[in-house]
Amino acid sequence: MDPAEIIARLDDLGRQFEARLEALDQEQAIRACQAAYLGGKGEVTALRKLIKQVEPAARKTVGQAFNQVKERITHATGVALQRLKESEERAYLEQPVDLTLPGRQPRGIGRLHPISIVMHDIVDIFVSMGFDVASGPEIETDYYNFAALNFPADHPARDMQDTLFIKEGKTLLRTHTSPVQIRTLLKRPLPVQIVAPGAVYRRDDDPTHSPMFFQIEGLLVDEGVTFAHLRGTLETFIHKVFGKDVTLRFRPSFFPFTEPSAEVDIQCISCKGSGCRLCSHTGWLEILGSGMVDPNVLEEVGIDSERYTGFAFGLGVDRVAMLRYEGIGTIKLFYENDPRFLGCFRS
Ligand SMILES: [Zn+2]
Known part of the structure; x- marks a missing residue:
């Protein structure tokens, strides 16, 4: 096969392509035209098969000619x-504008997100009981999120299913606000009495779980702290949020960083305990997790666990918000940020 002939044909194809392009003013047509030359069944591609028949010495020159025509077609496209985009933009700008049309009504001034409203209210209640507000980073290390909190190395919460790792086994998006307990105990002198509100992250993603949600952590460490203090604190809190006549119960549970541990339920605020959909007909609603700080956690941060004791608790802000604003079917509504939904809440 004569290399000069192939090169001449490539040149023809290039010119032919440019001529056809002139007549096109639709993006789809331009792209289809390009495909008719460079695509898998395109004309240039078909010609490339002939390269095998060219004598080896001339193949390089022919190869370069292929690259050139490919570049030429790509560039022209x-x-x-x-040019098409510019002319569309021009046409858009040249549209007549009716300056007499009424403007859009402003939505009014901004307001707090319902989660923020509930979070502020909860924090205020604890501040009124003498708690300080503490915070910590959302990107945590395995040490603060798990190891220092007495999670054994093989604990299932470390599993990829639950934790969003940034670097496996090293850095992660915190799965709870509890690392703030460790950070605070390392930083502040005793007694420590804090609440730590903030965002936490897990792999859950279904109608009742969002991969990001908000927790409030509480911690009190001092001499002579007992379970009675924990119970009194949480009872006061729940009565302030849900009303004085709400009954609560402590149910034995397990958390690596507290011993003993208890989950706290309140009597269903909807059916008052007789059973309904909200409480899955149990009459009770799970509201928070709590317990006495495990001595291992205190020792880990250099606190004498013979002399000091403490309690800790954690609750989901979204959970409280769902109960406070009854009728919200899914937690996700809080995070979709639809102004029609957010506009329903008074700050
Ligand atoms: Zn109920």
């Missing part, structure tokens, strides 16, 4: 698409 780019120029045509750009």
Whole structure:
């Protein structure tokens, strides 16, 4: 096969392509035209098969000619698409504008997100009981999120299913606000009495779980702290949030960082305990997790667990918000940020 002939044909194809492009003013047509030359069944591609029949010495030159025509077609396509975009923009700007049309009503001044409203209210209640507000980073290390909190190395919470790792086994998005307990105990002198509100992250994603949600952590460490203090604190809190006549119960549970541990339920605020959909007909609603700080956690941060004791608790802000604003079917509504939904809450 004569190399000069192939090169001449490639040149023809390039010219032919540019001529056809002239007549096109639709993006789809321009792209289809390009495909008719460079695509898998395109004309240039078909010609490339002939390269095997060219004598080896001339193959390099022919190969370069292929690259050139490919570049030529790609470049011409780019120029045509750009020209098309510019002319569309021009047409848009040249549209007549009716300056007499009424403007859009402003939505009014911004307001607090319902989660923020509930979070502020909860924090205020604890502040009124003498708690300080503490915070910590959302990107945590395995040490603060798990190891220092007495999670054994093989604990299932470390599993990829639950934890969003940034670097496996090293850095992660915190799965709870509890690392703030460790950070605070390392930083502040005793007694420590804090609440730590903030975002936490897990792999859950279904109608009742969001991969990001908000927790409030509480911690009190001092001499002579007992379970009675924990119970009194949480009872006061729940009565302030849900009303004085709400009954609560402590149910034995397990958390690596507290011993003993208890989950706290309140009597269903909807059916008052007789059973309904909200409480899955149990009459009770799970509201928070709590317990006495495990001596291992205190020792880990250099606190004498013979002399000091403490309690800790954690609750889901979204959970409280769902109960406070009854009728919200899914937690996700809080995070979709639809102004029609957010506009329903008074700050
Ligand atoms: Zn109920």
